[in-house]
Amino acid sequence: MIPQRPLGRTGLTVPQICLGSMTWGSQNTEAEAHAQMDMAMDRGVTFFDTAEGYPTPMRPETQGRTEEYIGTWFAASGRRADVTLATKITGARTAHIRDGSPITGAAIRAAVDASLRRLQTDYIDLYQLHWPNRAHYHFRRNWTFDPTGADTATEQANILETLETLDELVKAGKIRAIGLSNDTAWGTMQFLNMAEAHGLPRIASIQNEYSLMCRLFDTDLAEIAHHEDVGLLAYSPQAAGMLSGKYSGGARPAGSRGAINPPIGGRLSPHSEMVADEYVALAHQYGLNPVQMAIAFCLTRPFMTSAIIGATSIEQLETVLGSVDIALPPEVMEDIDALHRKYPMPY
Numbered sequence: 001m002i003p004q005r006p007l008g009r010t011g012l013t014v015p016q017i018c019l020g021s022m023t024w025g026s027q028n029t030e031a032e033a034h035a036q037m038d039m040a041m042d043r044g045v046t047f048f049d050t051a052e053g054y055p056t057p058m059r060p061e062t063q064g065r066t067e068e069y070i071g072t073w074f075a076a077s078g079r080r081a082d083v084t085l086a087t088k089i090t091g092a093r094t095a096h097i098r099d100g101s102p103i104t105g106a107a108i109r110a111a112v113d114a115s116l117r118r119l120q121t122d123y124i125d126l127y128q129l130h131w132p133n134r135a136h137y138h139f140r141r142n143w144t145f146d147p148t149g150a151d152t153a154t155e156q157a158n159i160l161e162t163l164e165t166l167d168e169l170v171k172a173g174k175i176r177a178i179g180l181s182n183d184t185a186w187g188t189m190q191f192l193n194m195a196e197a198h199g200l201p202r203i204a205s206i207q208n209e210y211s212l213m214c215r216l217f218d219t220d221l222a223e224i225a226h227h228e229d230v231g232l233l234a235y236s237p238q239a240a241g242m243l244s245g246k247y248s249g250g251a252r253p254a255g256s257r258g259a260i261n262p263p264i265g266g267r268l269s270p271h272s273e274m275v276a277d278e279y280v281a282l283a284h285q286y287g288l289n290p291v292q293m294a295i296a297f298c299l300t301r302p303f304m305t306s307a308i309i310g311a312t313s314i315e316q317l318e319t320v321l322g323s324v325d326i327a328l329p330p331e332v333m334e335d336i337d338a339l340h341r342k343y344p345m346p347y
Contacts, residue, residue, distance in 0.1 A: 002044040002324050005305050007084075007126070008204030009229050010177045014084050016299055017324060018047040018233060020310040025055035025065030027255060027312045033069040034076070036317055041079065043321050049207070049233065049308050051088035051130055052115050053097060057261045060096035064118050071120035086126035086233075087115050088181055088207075092133050102133040102158070105165035112174055127166065127175045128207055131182035133158055138182040138209065140266035140347065142216070159190050163200040170201050179233070181207035185220040192228055203230055205305055210234035212243060212279050212294055212336065213272065213346045222303045231305030234298050238310075238320075239272075240264045243294040245280040247273055255312065267347045275346040278339055286332050295323035297336060 004013040019040040024033035037048070054066035067087065074080045089111040092102035101107060116122060131138065134155050137145040169175045178201050180188060188206060195202045206225075210217050210232060217225075217232055225231055238244060240257055247268060252259040258268055283290035298307045311317035328336075 005231065006229070007177060007305060008179075008231065009202060010204045012084065012125070012177065012204075014047040014306050015045055016304070016306050017045050017295075017321070018049050018086070018306040018308045019045050020235065020308040021048060021050045021066050021070065022054045022056045023257075023310060023312050024069045025062050026057070027055070027257075027260065030069045030072065032313075033066075034073045035314055036311065037070070037073050037077075039314060039317055040321075041082065045309075045321070046082055047084045047086070047306060049086045049235075050119075051090065051128075052111055052118075053088075053090040053094060053130065058090075058094060058096075063096060064114070067115055067118035071118050075120050080121050084125045085119070085121065086128060086179070086207075087119070087124055088128040088130040091129065091131040103129060103162060104158075105161050108162065108165045108169070112169055116174065123174055123176060125176045126179050126204065127169070127177070128179040128181045128205075129162070129183070132180075132184075132187055134187075136182060136184055136187075137216075156190060156194070159187075160194050160198070163191065163194055163198070167200045177201070177204045179203060179205040179207060181233075183208070185224055188221070188224055188228075188230060192230070205231055205233050207233040207235055207308070209236050210298060210301075210304075210307075211237050211239040212297055212340070213239040213275060213343075215340065215344075217303065222301075225303035232301070232303050233305055234307045237295050237298045237307045238291055239276060239294070240267050242267060242272065242276040243279055244291045245277065248277050248280065249273075269347060272347040275339075275343045278343070279336075282332070282335055282339065285335075286329075288326065288328075288332070289319060289322070291319055292323040292326045293328065293332070295320060296326035296328050297333075299323070300328065300333070 002015040007014050090097045134150050166178050191203045257264050280290040283293040309320045
């Protein structure tokens with residue numbers, strides 16, 4: 001069975017692999033989504049992550065469909081109590097969801113109720129803020145990130161309002177724990193400090209991108225994770241499929257994210273493909289499956305609560321689930337470190 005890790009200071013534990021769902025309703029049918037959930041549960045992956053905005057790419061005509069698929073699986077399987085369920089409220093600038101308005105207390109209340117209806121459940125185990133209202137450096141915005149236009153008092157007031165609303169929903173039994181996503185060291189500490197000062201719910205986790213090719217978490221946020229017990233839920237641990245090698249040489253397999261939604265949020269470029277090829281070659285050098293090496297590496301990180309896996313076929317899911325059985329020897333870790341020093345920020 002898959003090892004369990006603490007979810008912050010909540011007293012809950014989750015498996016170190018989490019089943020992601022953002023392709024369900026775009027690249028995957030409802031039946032395929034149900035089959036993935038069945039396989040995951042059979043293998044001990046009892047932690048599912050979704051969002052009100054899924055599937056991706058986020059479009060008005062499909063918004064909420066992923067949660068609906070999970071809801072129909074709960075209804076058919078009767079296994080809601082066996083699952084730790086995480087979902088998210090979409091932040092500002094998503095025009096087709098609440099007209100692109102920012103996260104407010106009213107938006108949270110409406111979003112939670114809508115998610116509960118689609119998910120066919122009366123509680124959410126982990127409710128996350130998909131991204132902050134303020135400017136942030138995620139989604140390749142690190143190259144031009146400039147926080148100087150933000151007003152500190154305004155941002156702090158919004159964080160306090162958010163925590164107060166989440167506290168109401170925790171007390172109402174609609175939410176068990178709360179988390180951040182695509183946030184920063186400053187934002188995380190603001191949430192933690194205000195929760196302590198006002199007796200409000202404490203952040204349990206932060207869901208940010210992390211892979212062999214995206215390691216922004218390794219510094220300040222890793223330190224926060226250690227001292228404050230706010231572990232990482234890593235999305236895109238396969239670098240959106242790049243670390244499988246399927247985009248090598250400019251290939252764009254039919255049905256892949258690279259074909260449907262290029263350049264996959266700014267990840268795909270001739271340079272990043274070349275870097276991915278080097279990691280794939282390293283895996284092959286040691287007789288490893290490159291996808292399994294990529295995820296196994298993430299699981300070695302001391303700040304990792306759970307790596308969020310995604311697949312568009314049962315065969316891919318079988319491969320990814322095999323990552324938990326891989327122990328990377330010291331020489332592989334040394335060569336990974338050498339490649340990271342050579343290409344510290346591939347995209």
